[in-house]
Amino acid sequence: MSASVTGSDSRIRLLIVDDHPALREGVAAMVQYETDIAFVGEAPDGEAALEAFERLRPDVTLMDLQMPGTNGIGAIRAIRERSRHARIIVLTTYDGDLQAVEALKAGAVGYLLKASLRRELLEAIRAVHSGRKHIPPEVAQQIALHAGEESLTPREIEILKLVADGHANKTIAWRLSLTEDTVKGHMKNILAKLNVHDRTQAVTTALRRGLFFL
The missing domain is CATH 1.10.10.10 (Winged helix-like DNA-binding domain superfamily/Winged helix DNA-binding domain)
Structure with missing residues (x-):
């Protein structure tokens, strides 16, 4: 599903990628009355995400990490290979530092926990669109806590x-x-x-x- 947004529309174009329809619908509902954000499309997995990104050219993409087939990190890498200016926010249940670091290395510029979705979604979208990063304090703390530790092989x-x-x-x-x-x-x-x-x-x-x- 995608919304019709004209080329002259100055709103932030938002794409949501998640394998749960209810979550995609929930995000669409949360932004539908925002005057500066336009929901333009959705995708259920990493492969569909790449197709949707190339077709819709969103300003901000919300990307789940755990999906069937190509996962979120793989999709982030693929999108960034085609558009190094793509602004992608990871959308995940997990606050673990390793997944956050991998996502940021792949090219994500934001990290959003699903538990904080209602509270932080709009702020995260606007921050990332303006060129800033968005990383929740609890995730940043985990990254700092384990920085420099030897990784498992x-x-x-x-x-x-x-x-x-x-x-x-x-x-x-x-x-x-x-x-x-x-x-x-x-x-x-x-x-x-x-x-x-x-x-x-x-x-x-x-x-x-x-x-x-x-």
Whole structure:
């Protein structure tokens, strides 16, 4: 769905990308009476987002992170490759620092938690459109808190995902064609990097920070 906006319209053209129709409709309803913002279209996933962006050329795009197919970060990269001036606000449930950092590296200029949508949406759209960044204090604090820490390797994240699924070291070793001692060594590194003491804490911390999602 898209709204008709003429070329002479000076309002901020807004595109919403999210796989939940109710959220897209909610955002459209929130901006419909704003005199300076025009809802111009929506997309349900990353691939459709790129097509909609090229067709509609919005001033600001709200982009969900977790979607089927091409996720939000992939879509941000694709859009920024085609338009380095694109202004994209990440729209997400998660306040983890790792997802925020990845999104900002990909080219997002704003970060908006869905829990704060009603309170911060209009402010975020206007701030980003005017050339400023919008990052909630709680997300900025998480980024600062973990800045400089050593990141988990792709293999360590893969192992931690299997731990989260309830697999023991022996099973993980079999599934990944590793020795059990190698898996134990990876787990030791994971605990040290996340500054936790056991597997349960490691999984909880990883989920909170956005290393992966269940």
